[in-house]
Amino acid sequence: MLTLPQFFFIYFALAIIFLAGMAVNVRNPVHSVLLVLAMFFHMAGVYLMLNAEFLAAVQVIVYAGAVLVLYLFVVFLVNIKEEIRLKRFIGSYTTGRVITIGMLATLLAAAWSFKLGPAGTWSIEAVREITHTRALGIEMFSHYMLPFEIAGVILLVAVVGGMALAKKDRNRATTTEERRALMRGEELGE
Amino acid sequence: MITALLPEIIIGIASLFFFTSSLLDLKDRTVVNAAIGFSGLSIAAALISLGSHGDFFYYAYGVDRFSRFFVLLITGTFFLACIITKGMKQIPSEKISELYFFISVVVLGLIMITTARELITLFIALELASYPLYIITSYRTGLGYQFEAAVKYMIFGVVSTAFMLYGISYLYGAFGTTFLHEIVAEVHGHMDNSLAIAGAILFLVGLAYKLALFPFHFWAPDVYAGAAGEVVTFLASLPKLGAIALLVRTVSMFSGMENLLPVLAVLAVLSMTAGNLMALNQQELKRLLAYSAVSHAGYMFLGLLAPDQGGFTAMLFYGTVYAIMSLGAFLVALQVAGDEKGDIPLSNLKGLWGRSPLMAILLTIALASLAGLPPTGGFTGKLLLLTAAWKAGYLWAAVAGVLNTVIGIYVYLKAIKISLVGDEEDTHALLASPTAIRIAAAAICITLLYLGITPGKLISMADMAVNALS
Numbered sequence: 001m002l003t004l005p006q007f008f009f010i011y012f013a014l015a016i017i018f019l020a021g022m023a024v025n026v027r028n029p030v031h032s033v034l035l036v037l038a039m040f041f042h043m044a045g046v047y048l049m050l051n052a053e054f055l056a057a058v059q060v061i062v063y064a065g066a067v068l069v070l071y072l073f074v075v076f077l078v079n080i081k082e083e084i085r086l087k088r089f090i091g092s093y094t095t096g097r098v099i100t101i102g103m104l105a106t107l108l109a110a111a112w113s114f115k116l117g118p119a120g121t122w123s124i125e126a127v128r129e130i131t132h133t134r135a136l137g138i139e140m141f142s143h144y145m146l147p148f149e150i151a152g153v154i155l156l157v158a159v160v161g162g163m164a165l166a167k168k169d170r171n172r173a174t175t176t177e178e179r180r181a182l183m184r185g186e187e188l189g190e
Numbered sequence: 191m192i193t194a195l196l197p198e199i200i201i202g203i204a205s206l207f208f209f210t211s212s213l214l215d216l217k218d219r220t221v222v223n224a225a226i227g228f229s230g231l232s233i234a235a236a237l238i239s240l241g242s243h244g245d246f247f248y249y250a251y252g253v254d255r256f257s258r259f260f261v262l263l264i265t266g267t268f269f270l271a272c273i274i275t276k277g278m279k280q281i282p283s284e285k286i287s288e289l290y291f292f293i294s295v296v297v298l299g300l301i302m303i304t305t306a307r308e309l310i311t312l313f314i315a316l317e318l319a320s321y322p323l324y325i326i327t328s329y330r331t332g333l334g335y336q337f338e339a340a341v342k343y344m345i346f347g348v349v350s351t352a353f354m355l356y357g358i359s360y361l362y363g364a365f366g367t368t369f370l371h372e373i374v375a376e377v378h379g380h381m382d383n384s385l386a387i388a389g390a391i392l393f394l395v396g397l398a399y400k401l402a403l404f405p406f407h408f409w410a411p412d413v414y415a416g417a418a419g420e421v422v423t424f425l426a427s428l429p430k431l432g433a434i435a436l437l438v439r440t441v442s443m444f445s446g447m448e449n450l451l452p453v454l455a456v457l458a459v460l461s462m463t464a465g466n467l468m469a470l471n472q473q474e475l476k477r478l479l480a481y482s483a484v485s486h487a488g489y490m491f492l493g494l495l496a497p498d499q500g501g502f503t504a505m506l507f508y509g510t511v512y513a514i515m516s517l518g519a520f521l522v523a524l525q526v527a528g529d530e531k532g533d534i535p536l537s538n539l540k541g542l543w544g545r546s547p548l549m550a551i552l553l554t555i556a557l558a559s560l561a562g563l564p565p566t567g568g569f570t571g572k573l574l575l576l577t578a579a580w581k582a583g584y585l586w587a588a589v590a591g592v593l594n595t596v597i598g599i600y601v602y603l604k605a606i607k608i609s610l611v612g613d614e615e616d617t618h619a620l621l622a623s624p625t626a627i628r629i630a631a632a633a634i635c636i637t638l639l640y641l642g643i644t645p646g647k648l649i650s651m652a653d654m655a656v657n658a659l660s
Contacts, residue, residue, distance in 0.1 A: 106388065109384065110389075111385070112384070113364075113385045114363060120367065142248060143248045143250065143308075144308075144310060144311075145248070145250075146246075146247040146250045146251055146308075147250070147311045147313075147314040150311070150314045150315060150318055151314055153298075153318060154314065154317055154318050154321060156209075157292070157295055157321050157325075158321065160292075161322070164285065164288050165325065165328065
């Protein structure tokens with residue numbers, strides 16, 4: 001007989017797999033994004049079951065709240081009808097499916113050697129003892145300090161990159177004879 | 191302690207400088223010279239830090255001889271590439287500062303890849319070295335297909351990164367830690383753990399993408415042809431070095447794993463065959479070099495098959511030579527590109543000997559080295575790789591490598607023939623390259639020949655670097 005946590009875990013796991021599969025297969029991008037949204041909520045549920053309340057809240061606020069709304073904006077802004085008609089990279093469905101099923105089989109075969117039960121320093125009991133948010137903070141600002149800091153630099157790159165790509169359009173619109181002359185002058189100067 | 195991290199500090203300052211200068215209205219010339227200056231400084235810093243070692247950030251960042259060897263290599267390539275791309279003909283003038291900001295961030299990320307010893311840090315550093323490249327791929331004046339190139343580069347990059355992250359999650363599942371020194375301590379108990387093996391192979395996918403190894407090479411031709419020549423010069427040389435460093439480090443940890451090396455052998459042979467066959471009919475110089483990168487990724491993978499027979503040393507040697515010879519080829523490509531904004535067809539090389547003998551000599555030496563003809567560094571490198579693979583028992587892979595060299599010779603000799611035996615009454619004007627470019631060209635020629643004739647010094651340096659791994 002299933003215990004209640006087991007029941008919920010199986011529900012969340014099956015729902016995540018189903019929603020992710022649907023998100024890839026539906027044709028309407030808006031539906032796809034909404035399915036991903038539902039999937040993120042179910043993932044937050046899995047985090048909750050692992051006593052990771054903070055992570056679950058972040059999952060809902062950041063992914064469901066911010067990232068996906070951004071995706072929705074993007075999907076609304078681009079012309080969807082053109083997107084759908086794009087040719088697929090691998091023409092035949094059969095080839096794609098054979099490759100995908102092969103990969104799935106390989107990964108599942110590997111997954112059998114997962115050892116069940118707690119492992120590592122942060123078992124559920126250890127997390128429960130000092131609370132999850134504190135455990136996360138301790139790890140993030142000691143052992144994982146460096147990747148945490150580099151992530152900040154990546155955000156800087158993303159901000160500058162976004163502006164650099166956006167700047168292009170404005171300049172193209174205001175291209176003047178003067179700027180061309182300037183560029184010619186500098187090429188001659190080289 | 192501070193000397194160990196000197197290259198990181200210099201490159202960090204450089205990226206801050208270019209970040210600021212992109213807001214100021216500096217002359218292009220000043221910015222380009224600053225880039226050359228900073229990259230020169232970083233070489234000096236890399237030389238100072240060459241012998242140092244130390245562990246930082248709870249063993250997440252470990253400076254050792256191996257990482258500093260690659261830092262020297264990366265900064266040297268950075269410097270040379272800055273000189274070669276001095277002209278910046280295909281880059282819009284107002285974006286030059288930003289371009290250098292992104293490239294110095296890439297260099298910083300690559301230095302971190304060679305030094306980091308923790309899976310999450312490695313992953314984040316790899317991302318740091320990838321995002322800027324996605325952005326600068328779209329920098330190009332004129333009507334090209336640079337955006338298609340950028341999108342292809344990014345989508346393939348993101349997918350391969352996803353594979354890599356998935357591999358990391360498997361490795362974490364198998365070992366219960368993301369720190370390499372803890373994984374190394376436990377790896378002997380996991381040699382037939384299918385979880386760890388799958389994790390290791392998936393982890394290598396992200397690196398194979400950077401190297402443009404065969405099944406992960408689809409981005410390479412379009413990106414090489416679509417992006418500006420200056421950007422491709424950086425993109426074709428720098429990230430490969432980081433990928434080689436991380437490949438060697440990973441495979442040195444997992445080389446005892448069941449069936450890992452045969453998988454790599456199959457990939458190596460497939461990649462060199464596919465790359466060479468697809469290069470046969472290319473008419474565009476940068477596209478040809480892209481397929482050449484695919485086949486060279488295959489050759490470099492041969493080194494991974496022989497962890498105990500000097501394969502890693504051979505791979506480090508070949509990586510160095512590859513960076514130099516591809517820079518040489520791109521130097522010529524940028525010079526013959528002229529002022530046209532479009533592609534660089536092979537016919538642009540016509541009559542190169544009459545237009546600029548030095549460029550013709552450089553092209554001949556660089557392509558002969560790519561083909562693996564003596565007395566160039568490419569020959570020595572291929573010889574080392576093939577003998578290492580042969581000694582390790584992968585005779586079939588070594589034979590495939592030799593056969594592929596023959597196909598490669600045809601590909602590269604075709605380009606050399608066009609440049610040397612082209613029509614005499616050519617409409618192209620004489621090539622008047624700046625002095626710095628000519629000095630760089632001569633330096634590349636001499637280095638390639640030097641590494642071909644007396645490779646001993648570099649081999650012993652690579653040996654010392656590899657010994658620091660274990």
